[in-house]
Amino acid sequence: MPIGPFKPAPPSDDKRWKIVAGTMRRHGETPNALIETLHTVQETFGFIDKDALRFVAGSLRVPLSKAYGVATFYHHFQMKPKGEHTCVICTGTACYIKGVPELLAVMRDEFGISPGETTADNRVSLLTARCVGACGLAPVAVVDGDVMGKLTASQLRERVGRCVRDDAA
Amino acid sequence: MTQLEDLQRIASEETERRQGCRHRLCVCIAAGCVSSHSDQVQASLTNEVKRRGLEGQVEVRPVGCMGLCSAGPLVQEETSGVLYQHVRQEDAAEILDSLDAKPVERLRCDSGQPFFRRQQKIVLENSGVINPHRIEDYIAAGGYEALVQALTSMKPMEVVEEVIRSGLRGRGGGGYPTGLKWSTVAKAGGDKKYVVCNADEGDPGAFMDRAVLESDPHRVLEGMAIAGYATGADMGYVYIRAEYPLAIAHLRTAIRQAKKMDLLGNSICGTRFNFDVELRLGAGAFVCGEETALIASIEGGRGQPRPRPPYPAQSGLWGKSTLINNVETFANIAPIIRRGGDWFASIGTAKSKGTKVFALAGKIRNTGLIEVPMGVTLREIVFDIGGGIPGGHRFKAVQTGGPSGGCIPEQHLDMPVDYDSLREIGSIMGSGGMIVIDETSSMVDVAKYFMEFCMSESCGKCIPCRVGTHHMHGLLEKILEGHASAADVAQLEALCDMVMHTSLCGLGITAPNPVLSTLRHFRGEYEGLLQPAGGNGHASPSPAGGA
Numbered sequence: 196m197p198i199g200p201f202k203p204a205p206p207s208d209d210k211r212w213k214i215v216a217g218t219m220r221r222h223g224e225t226p227n228a229l230i231e232t233l234h235t236v237q238e239t240f241g242f243i244d245k246d247a248l249r250f251v252a253g254s255l256r257v258p259l260s261k262a263y264g265v266a267t268f269y270h271h272f273q274m275k276p277k278g279e280h281t282c283v284i285c286t287g288t289a290c291y292i293k294g295v296p297e298l299l300a301v302m303r304d305e306f307g308i309s310p311g312e313t314t315a316d317n318r319v320s321l322l323t324a325r326c327v328g329a330c331g332l333a334p335v336a337v338v339d340g341d342v343m344g345k346l347t348a349s350q351l352r353e354r355v356g357r358c359v360r361d362d363a364a
Numbered sequence: 365m366t367q368l369e370d371l372q373r374i375a376s377e378e379t380e381r382r383q384g385c386r387h388r389l390c391v392c393i394a395a396g397c398v399s400s401h402s403d404q405v406q407a408s409l410t411n412e413v414k415r416r417g418l419e420g421q422v423e424v425r426p427v428g429c430m431g432l433c434s435a436g437p438l439v440q441e442e443t444s445g446v447l448y449q450h451v452r453q454e455d456a457a458e459i460l461d462s463l464d465a466k467p468v469e470r471l472r473c474d475s476g477q478p479f480f481r482r483q484q485k486i487v488l489e490n491s492g493v494i495n496p497h498r499i500e501d502y503i504a505a506g507g508y509e510a511l512v513q514a515l516t517s518m519k520p521m522e523v524v525e526e527v528i529r530s531g532l533r534g535r536g537g538g539g540y541p542t543g544l545k546w547s548t549v550a551k552a553g554g555d556k557k558y559v560v561c562n563a564d565e566g567d568p569g570a571f572m573d574r575a576v577l578e579s580d581p582h583r584v585l586e587g588m589a590i591a592g593y594a595t596g597a598d599m600g601y602v603y604i605r606a607e608y609p610l611a612i613a614h615l616r617t618a619i620r621q622a623k624k625m626d627l628l629g630n631s632i633c634g635t636r637f638n639f640d641v642e643l644r645l646g647a648g649a650f651v652c653g654e655e656t657a658l659i660a661s662i663e664g665g666r667g668q669p670r671p672r673p674p675y676p677a678q679s680g681l682w683g684k685s686t687l688i689n690n691v692e693t694f695a696n697i698a699p700i701i702r703r704g705g706d707w708f709a710s711i712g713t714a715k716s717k718g719t720k721v722f723a724l725a726g727k728i729r730n731t732g733l734i735e736v737p738m739g740v741t742l743r744e745i746v747f748d749i750g751g752g753i754p755g756g757h758r759f760k761a762v763q764t765g766g767p768s769g770g771c772i773p774e775q776h777l778d779m780p781v782d783y784d785s786l787r788e789i790g791s792i793m794g795s796g797g798m799i800v801i802d803e804t805s806s807m808v809d810v811a812k813y814f815m816e817f818c819m820s821e822s823c824g825k826c827i828p829c830r831v832g833t834h835h836m837h838g839l840l841e842k843i844l845e846g847h848a849s850a851a852d853v854a855q856l857e858a859l860c861d862m863v864m865h866t867s868l869c870g871l872g873i874t875a876p877n878p879v880l881s882t883l884r885h886f887r888g889e890y891e892g893l894l895q896p897a898g899g900n901g902h903a904s905p906s907p908a909g910g911a
Contacts, residue, residue, distance in 0.1 A: 225664075226664050227662075227663055227664040228664060229664035229665070230644070230645070230647060230661065230664050231644070231645070231664075233647070234606065234645050234647065257664075261665070264666055265664070265665060265666050268649065268666040268667065269646075269647030269648050269649050269667070270647070270648035270649065271606050271607075271646075271647035271648035272647055272648075286568070287568035287569050288568045288569035288725070288726070288763065288766070288797070288799045288813070288814075289568075289569045289725035289726050289731075289799055291568075291813050292726055292727065292799065292801060292805050292810070293726070293727075324607060325566065325568055325607075325648065325650065325817075326566075326567070326568040326569060326570070326571070326607075327395075327607060328395055328396075328565070328570075328571035328574045328607070328608065329395055329396055329399045329433075329571075330433075330569055330570075330571055330723060330725035330726075330731060330797075330799075331396050331433025331434045331436070331725060331731035331732050332396065332399055332400065332433065332434075332436075332731075333725060333726075333731075335399070342398075342399035344399050344400060
């Protein structure tokens with residue numbers, strides 16, 4: 196573990212690193228702050244890249260291997276940038292028995308992406324959620340933050356199709 | 365400094381303010397209704413009130429979950445009790461027109477239907493009634509009285525004894541007696557103790573905790589502060605899923621308001637008791653619902669469990685004695701202190717006291733959130749409250765307890781719901797998710813779904829769970845594809861036994877439950893998919909499939 200006042204500099208002079216540094220400061224710059232800081236990185240940058248991980252690990256005096264282990268352990272943390280649009284399909288039990296397999300088939304057959312993937316033109320990323328907690332509206336997908344309940348395969352095809360053509364609202 | 369009189373003054377001011385309005389329209393702003401755009405309904409009602417210059421007379425109040433999520437967005441006129449369903453923003457003018465006339469019939473939802481009538485609310489008593497953004501609303505509903513009462517007129521041990529008397533058991537699913545846990549932490553030595561609220565509601569198909577936190581966040585904070593006083597802790601953490609942005613926002617507001625009123629922080633209510641609460645966001649790992657994994661995650665590491673003992677009550681967060689309870693458990697505390705442990709113990713069955721909140725979902729007419737006394741039958745829940753199966757389909761099973769639970773077939777529907785009877789028939793109470801399954805779903809497919817969940821959520825620390833769930837998933841796939849023989853089912857059962865008895869934590873120990881319970885009650889479905897003995901492994905594909 197490094198000793199002394201050494202503190203790594205932010206990876207770039209991007210102003211957003213100040214927000215990340217703020218979170219670390221608020222938590223006393225101890226290893227305990229690792230997860231909270233990774234949340235902040237993801238919120239501000241959209242994903243966590245290697246430079247960010249190095250900066251956070253160094254600042255919090257956490258071995259890089261541990262920081263990498265934590266970042267990859269949790270599903271919520273994304274190590275790759277997302278596409279311009281995101282489609283999150285809920286795979287909770289209620290959604291599953293009400294037709295998630297059909298929805299995933301639409302994404303695979305029509306748009307060529309499986310969960311965790313982004314279309315080649317970088318337009319749409321497909322993610323799955325364990326349960327978004329809107330089981331009363333199953334099956335549910337969240338497209339660019341817009342919750343779509345009681346979703347049919349054709350509605351999903353239409354909505355994601357708009358994202359691909361980029362005439363989405 | 366907030367004393368009982370201050371609370372009463374705030375409460376009466378609040379009641380007066382409300383009575384100044386002739387009509388009060390409550391709009392549900394919990395996640396279920398927001399997903400069907402209740403925020404737009406609230407905005408258009410508010411605009412319409414402004415446009416008509418009725419600000420002093422009609423109050424549009426955002427409230428928490430009213431329960432019947434399938435009919436959302438829901439709007440209730442509080443004074444007359446008229447409930448409207450599927451309200452759209454265009455309906456605002458018509459609803460306002462109706463206030464001094466007849467209700468809008470085309471939007472009406474029968475509030476006398478069994479869904480509402482058959483419930484008994486303790487945890488959800490304020491849900492759908494108070495505005496979760498305002499501490500005054502909570503205080504007007506009797507909030508924080510229990511905390512002041514505990515701090516000013518009870519010794520810590522008396523609080524623990526009251527909880528023991530209530531017979532409350534952990535609502536996260538395990539059913540461990542809450543009072544016993546509290547007394548262990550209270551008796552533990554050490555200069556520092558922690559209270560942790562487990563709001564990492566990871567079971568797919570369960571949204572009780574989310575609804576409580578969104579609808580009535582102060583209730584949970586009050587329960588935690590009382591727990592802190594009773595056990596001698598001065599710091600609390602709420603470990604909440606990052607997937608619940610609305611609940612996080614409501615909790616943050618609530619913590620800020622409570623601190624401002626000296627109901628959290630230093631010298632609460634002018635006493636020497638200090639208690640602070642901070643949030644820690646989960647990051648999407650089901651295993652973090654396990655208490656030792658949760659602790660590891662709060663400490664900033666990978667959420668991996670460790671062997672117990674020592675239990676968190678002896679050595680928890682940063683090695684200190686830690687009390688961990690679920691959201692719903694904490695939500696029961698204030699009413700228990702306010703109305704006494706004996707009152708609570710008078711509700712429910714001999715060994716399971718009080719009420720339980722369930723999230724009803726799946727192939728059922730009334731999906732949403734319900735609270736019923738322990739001991740009601742599953743049939744009442746599914747057919748009376750839930751309204752039965754839609755679309756002319758037949759009931760097949762109800763799944764309780766999520767990936768750790770099991771499927772209950774029709775012949776057990778008349779069994780009373782409590783911790784022990786559910787366990788007897790191979791399921792568990794769990795945190796409260798209830799998914800109804802009709803005849804269009806294959807039970808083997810349901811078992812595979814849960815095994816896939818456990819396989820990908822296994823933290824990888826112990827081999828039985830990491831490798832066992834993988835193999836069980838493979839066997840279930842093989843069965844569903846029609847390539848399996850009776851020997852594969854025998855191997856599946858052997859693996860269930862091994863994983864159950866040798867895994868480190870609850871995830872692995874309970875992972876075989878969905879398979880075992882479907883094998884127990886729906887063995888015919890497995891056998892129907894098998895190759896006849898001596899088959900060549902290339903039979904027709906599985907007839908089973910999702911709906």
